[in-house]
Amino acid sequence: MLAYGDRDPARFHVPGHKGGYGADPKLREHLSDALKYDIPRDMHGIDVGPYPTPADEAELLAAESFGARQTWFLTNGATQGNHALAIALAPLGARVIVQRNSHGSVVDGMVLSGGLPAFVSPHVDHDLQIAHGVLPEDLERAFADNPEAEAVFIVSPTYYGTCADVAALAEIAHKHGVPLLVDQSWGSHFGRHPEVPGDALQLGADAMLTSIHKTAGSFTQSAMLHVAESAFINPDMVDRAVRLVRSTSPNGLLLTSLDAARRNLTVNGEALLGDTLAAIDKLVDKIDLIPGLYVAGMDLRGHTGVHDTDPLRIVVDTRDTGQSGFALAEFIRERHDVIAELATDTVVVFVAGIAEDPVNLDRLYAALVDAADHAESHREPATPIDSRETFNLDQVVSPRVAFLAASEVVPVGDSIGRVCGEAVSVYPPGIPALLPGELISEEIIDYLERQVKQGARLHGASDKAFRTIHVLPKDLARSHAQ
Numbered sequence: 157m158l159a160y161g162d163r164d165p166a167r168f169h170v171p172g173h174k175g176g177y178g179a180d181p182k183l184r185e186h187l188s189d190a191l192k193y194d195i196p197r198d199m200h201g202i203d204v205g206p207y208p209t210p211a212d213e214a215e216l217l218a219a220e221s222f223g224a225r226q227t228w229f230l231t232n233g234a235t236q237g238n239h240a241l242a243i244a245l246a247p248l249g250a251r252v253i254v255q256r257n258s259h260g261s262v263v264d265g266m267v268l269s270g271g272l273p274a275f276v277s278p279h280v281d282h283d284l285q286i287a288h289g290v291l292p293e294d295l296e297r298a299f300a301d302n303p304e305a306e307a308v309f310i311v312s313p314t315y316y317g318t319c320a321d322v323a324a325l326a327e328i329a330h331k332h333g334v335p336l337l338v339d340q341s342w343g344s345h346f347g348r349h350p351e352v353p354g355d356a357l358q359l360g361a362d363a364m365l366t367s368i369h370k371t372a373g374s375f376t377q378s379a380m381l382h383v384a385e386s387a388f389i390n391p392d393m394v395d396r397a398v399r400l401v402r403s404t405s406p407n408g409l410l411l412t413s414l415d416a417a418r419r420n421l422t423v424n425g426e427a428l429l430g431d432t433l434a435a436i437d438k439l440v441d442k443i444d445l446i447p448g449l450y451v452a453g454m455d456l457r458g459h460t461g462v463h464d465t466d467p468l469r470i471v472v473d474t475r476d477t478g479q480s481g482f483a484l485a486e487f488i489r490e491r492h493d494v495i496a497e498l499a500t501d502t503v504v505v506f507v508a509g510i511a512e513d514p515v516n517l518d519r520l521y522a523a524l525v526d527a528a529d530h531a532e533s534h535r536e537p538a539t540p541i542d543s544r545e546t547f548n549l550d551q552v553v554s555p556r557v558a559f560l561a562a563s564e565v566v567p568v569g570d571s572i573g574r575v576c577g578e579a580v581s582v583y584p585p586g587i588p589a590l591l592p593g594e595l596i597s598e599e600i601i602d603y604l605e606r607q608v609k610q611g612a613r614l615h616g617a618s619d620k621a622f623r624t625i626h627v628l629p630k631d632l633a634r635s636h637a638q
């Protein structure tokens with residue numbers, strides 16, 4: 157890719173920006189190199205030529221680095237990987253076990269595939285009001301209730317960096333003769349340093365997603381899907397599914413950045429992580445000394461549902477300051493231009509990458525000191541918000557039918573007892589509170605109305621103000637009931 161861009165050929169092919177000449181001058185001024193290297197598929201010396209072409213080699217090297225039988229580069233994020241896995245392993249009418257707080261793209265994948273999710277709840281930490289991993293005994297129970305299940309979809313780590321006991325879950329799935337698919341989107345760096353959790357493939361999973369852009373330095377929207385050398389999964393089925401959900405014009409910059417991130421992780425990952433983790437250790441010790449603030453990360457290890465934690469995730473509990481995570485995140489954004497990944501009522505979550513600029517870690521510390529000081533003089537009466545991540549709603553119609561069938565739009569107040577026709581997530585963290593095919597309860601409507609009133613954003617909802625919602629007509633709901 158670099159050689160093609162640097163030798164500056166006469167480009168009589170797409171894209172129409174022609175490596176820069178055809179682009180808007182402002183774009184050229186700021187992104188001239190990016191335009192030069194933005195090269196499409198079907199190019200000699202890149203992905204055309206004797207096997208393995210450089211493009212093949214990039215995926216082969218990634219597979220080797222992640223210990224996979226096969227790796228696919230994805231240009232529509234881990235979202236695309238979940239869609240592909242659902243199409244490959246949760247085909248039409250197949251029952252699969254799915255962690256209820258999975259990313260929305262898992263059930264969206266089942267809208268595409270026609271698979272039937274049987275949900276297993278994660279363990280919920282009622283103190284911090286966050287959900288952790290699925291417990292092995294809960295997976296066993298899910299198999300007892302769904303002996304016909306053909307695959308298990310779990311997420312580890314969660315948005316908060318807590319990891320499930322993947323080895324135990326893999327053993328259970330394999331005992332039942334089915335693959336364990338781990339959405340490790342937040343853990344591209346796992347297994348690259350003794351102090352970070354092991355990666356899911358090493359722990360026995362059959363497929364693993366790494367959203368490389370999140371922590372490992374590739375461009376936004378780039379990710380990888382890895383399949384293990386396993387008797388429980390057929391890579392040809394996955395390959396077919398990836399092709400279905402892939403553009404015919406994948407962005408060359410994203411692909412190149414995946415190859416570069418793989419190289420950096422493989423060659424420099426351990427050293428970079430060593431420096432970053434040492435700096436984070438010091439930062440965490442200092443944050444713990446700020447009155448009212450406390451970093452939840454490491455101490456969660458060993459709690460129910462927390463087999464391990466990701467040290468790159470700095471989860472700051474704000475409750476003792478008398479301010480919510482939302483308020484604190486907003487304060488440091490406005491006053492210090494320090495931007496958190498996620499805030500909830502109880503915590504603010506900061507995500508470090510494999511290499512973190514020490515100057516910015518100092519800025520984060522200074523911002524937190526100021527925020528805690530400010531909180532001291534502006535204590536608010538605690539207004540506990542129910543920021544739950546999972547509700548036990550009944551899935552009465554398949555996600556595919558509920559999403560694709562003609563729906564009715566009704567005021568949310570009239571939707572109780574009806575079958576939902578859309579996915580509604582509270583963002584962040586983007587985990588669906590309500591899924592297509594679920595029976596709408598009074599509790600979930602109350603919850604979502606409260607969230608909207610408090611300023612939360614709803615993702616996926618057809619009416620962002622949550623005044624109306626799509627539901628299935630009653631006769632359709634009856635005729636498609638599972």
Ligand SMILES: Cc1ncc(COP(=O)(O)O)c(C=O)c1O
Nearest residue numbers: 232233234235259339341367379
């Ligand atoms: C657990 C999980 N899986 C998948 C995704 C989707 O990843 P991407 O944004 O790379 O499509 C996310 C996004 O935040 C996620 O948190």
